[in-house]
Amino acid sequence: MLTKRIIPCLDVDAGRVVKGVSFLELRDAGDPAELAAFYDQQGGDELVFLDITASSDSRDTIVDVVQRVSDQVFIPLTVGGGIRSVEDVRRMLKAGADKVGMNTAAVSDPKLVKDGAAAFGNQCIVVAIDAKRVGSHHVGSPHTSTDLALDEGSKWQVYTRGGRTPTGIDAVKWATRAVELGAGEILLTSMDEDGQRTGYDLELTSTISETVPVPVIASGGAGELDHLYQALDQGKADAVLAASIFHFGTFTITQAKDYLKQKGVHVRPTYVAPE
């Protein structure tokens, strides 16, 4: 039976893992390769690297990071952040990434999703969506493709540029379009819940997961192990992404899997190598 996936996400700035990763076991908690191996041993099912490098001079360092990690860790790697062209996708895949995440570039240039999928297959194109509940807050300028625009029934708006820019696009419509264009997976982050540690946005997650025919990774809001369970159960997610609950050592991935297993969720058991 297909198992639900637990995916730690690492932010990388100029080749170093940032955002308060602290483990006594590690010699160098900023080293992406060492952290990747650590999560692999704990039973992480995949790894996501998010390149948050601001300076263009240091942009190429992510290629080196992907190479070093994929030389040592034999589980799937997704790389996101700063992907703007089919050539960027090719570079990441060549460096050892299995999937490439696109967020802002996919919204501003949907052809990139289409061309990337045509060139390398849908399975390697992950469209990342940052969604925020539509409320009294500012609604972005109407998007040019009006069929994706927010309407009275819209519940979540798509934001780009690291959550800074509202787009006026309905998140559910965009998810559907992204899959039509060639996305093989959706990485869905609730901006309302991200960093709150009070649980994933279950309504958002289940709505998108039941709408699109491809796997959905839930992200944003994990603070307790039960939140992971809720995202997979009520949220109908195929995978859960988490950063801080693992990085700060609050829980290990092994603990998360034990908890989920006891709740009746199918997770991959940790493999013990023969001899």
Next chain:
Amino acid sequence: MKLVVIDYESGNLRSVSRALESHGVAPLVTDDSSNFDDADAMVLPGVGSGPAAMDALRQRKLIDPIKNFIASGRPFLGVCLGLQLLMDCTEEGDEACLGVVKGSAKHLPSGLKVPHMGWNSVRFQHQHPVLDGIPQDSYFYFVHSYYASPEDPAGISGTTEYGISFCSIYAKDNLIATQFHPEKSGPVGLRFYKNFVSLAST
């Protein structure tokens, strides 16, 4: 040992190479069939679309050399698309494939999330040296929308459930192919490569 990995711009070849290297083999990653004559073993990786992969193999004039290599009895490993391409044809674009194994590649049933993506277990149907030391029902990493459906059950060494039960390992004599990615399946996948390298060295 000379082991060739076929390079036709299809996905992440680096992990395949590194997995082989971790067992002491430096593979030759190539699209030049003149390297096949004295090769001891071959790996055909592949992700993405079947028809595009067949086009890429055709353009590089690799189709007959690959078939000849398999017919010679030397160890061959197809990975993911590399299993589907062994069939006579694929439903994906109604394309003719290599025709090494009787059968076709079919689309996964509707009503399920496709691609089938993630870790799933494999039930071994009969033993083959490439499975040595790997426990029954081990988990491997899958990502695919089509699956191989060989006519002759004798080669179906492993099956996996996803809406249906499909062939996830084909292993018959020198011909081995997996629907999953052993190079992305952690220690259990590395063991699979180790077994393949052992076969290639004997």
